[in-house]
């Protein structure tokens with residue numbers, strides 16, 4: 001098992017959001033978390049990535065206890081987090097943002113290889129190497145955020161709402177790029193609003209509601225669940 | 236060669252272009268009108284201000300601290316240089332052929348830089364770090380108040396331990412003044428300018444092209460993003476405060492021959508550096524350097540043509556005007572204000 005989250009409690013200040021959330025991800029899997037707004041999906045990802053200290057529970061990565069490790073150490077272990085807000089460096093060029101993504105890789109050649117891999121994945125970024133990240137369009141910024149996450153050569157990528165605010169066509173592009181990453185052996189945990197589409201491409205799904213896992217299983221089964229159909233898919 | 240005239244014209248029409256052009260014109264006029272010493276004074280004051288102001292910008296951008304104790308690191312630098320150089324200078328008097336004639340001042344100035352950095356690290360460990368760990372609510376205000384307290388504390392510590400008198404030296408490097416374009420300029424002044432120029436250049440290079448410099452900029456632009464890509468923010472914070480205080484320290488040390496050390500000597504460079512930071516927009520190194528020379532010019536020209544008592548009034552008035560018309564500063568168009576975060 002690549003990632004194991006055991007009875008995770010997390011929140012902000014005195015406000016507890018997650019209650020005993022448990023989930024597992026195997027190497028090479030494409031897993032998603034779906035749920036209504038405010039359910040705690042981003043909170044789950046922030047806790048795993050080390051940006052938020054858990055209140056309780058355990059997080060194991062590759063069998064190693066990473067609970068409460070600072071984010072920079074979690075990144076060094078091989079988890080990349082592409083946040084909802086993207087957190088790009090707005091006054092740096094595309095190229096510099098990508099270089100920052102490879103901060104944990106010291107070898108210049110390896111950095112260069114990653115850079116080429118990302119430019120192949122998103123030719124659009126290659127065209128705009130020297131543009132400031134802050135002046136890019138919403139879709140380009142999403143690509144840059146995913147690309148920057150890829151730069152550290154992660155084993156596991158946590159991707160939070162990559163299609164948020166994108167036109168349908170760009171949403172397709174984003175999903176395609178995630179597909180390519182999966183084919184390259186990267187494990188992905190995806191949070192998405194676009195439940196229909198997400199359940200159709202991922203292997204397994206967790207349904208998070210009010211800070212609790214309500215349901216989990218194969219994505220196709222979850223998509224056919226009557227409750228999920230009623231609440232999320234609107235059928 | 237192909238020259239992009241349109242880009243140049245656009246630049247000249249921008250706020251930065253207009254101010255830089257006007258500044259150069261004023262500098263030329265004052266030089267022709269009153270003599271080259273105007274230019275020399277501007278360049279030396281500007282170089283010193285650039286060192287102090289880049290430190291301020293950095294503290295503001297990376298640590299989110301509106302630093303009002305920065306002048307005291309300038310003071311610590313000059314104090315260190317005084318106590319290091321005085322025995323060296325006595326030794327030189329007796330042994331005029333010693334290698335220390337050349338190297339002695341360098342030792343004093345380097346140690347002033349080191350003492351600035353150490354003082355910065357101690358302040359972070361004792362003052363800012365503990366506050367940051369306890370709570371970051373209202374951080375900008377609380378940390379600002381702390382810096383004011385720190386300033387008062389350091390000023391009084393100086394007075395208590397070293398006394399309130401002027402601790403100065405006659406010169407660093409002796410010898411005849413050098414004649415440049417008909418003006419006689421002392422070697423110390425030339426060296427002071429070379430030192431600040433070299434340090435500003437090295438610093439700019441470090442920030443632009445090295446991995447660590449890039450990490451510092453990353454933290455200032457998006458602290459969460461920096462953590463995500465694997466940067467240990469605590470290290471960067473410590474490094475940043477050490478660097479900014481080292482810059483202030485070396486400014487104080489290298490100008491000891493002009494400004495003797497005394498408890499409140501840091502207040503003037505502090506206010507001037509704040510003018511620079513406000514003028515040039517937050518978090519912009521090259522802007523801070525350009526702004527430093529403009530504020531220096533303004534000060535020198537004011538003293539020359541209006542009178543010595545006015546050298547604070549005119550720059551402040553101008554800065555108010557600039558803030559009314561261009562709140563983000565002259566060079567600050569793309570930089571978000573740190574205080575908005």
Ligand SMILES: Nc1ncnc2c1ncn2[C@@H]1O[C@H](COP(=O)(O)OP(=O)(O)OP(=O)(O)O)[C@@H](O)[C@H]1O
Pocket residue numbers: 012015017035036037038039040041042043044084
């Ligand atoms: N920094 C914060 N401080 C306090 N409360 C927060 C903070 N961030 C999120 N919350 C609260 O935690 C709850 C869960 O938020 P979270 O961002 O995890 O939801 P989400 O499932 O990602 O929702 P969405 O689909 O809208 O992104 C929400 O009620 C939110 O208001």
Ligand SMILES: [Mg+2]
Pocket residue numbers: 041042043084160161
């Ligand atoms: Mg969310």
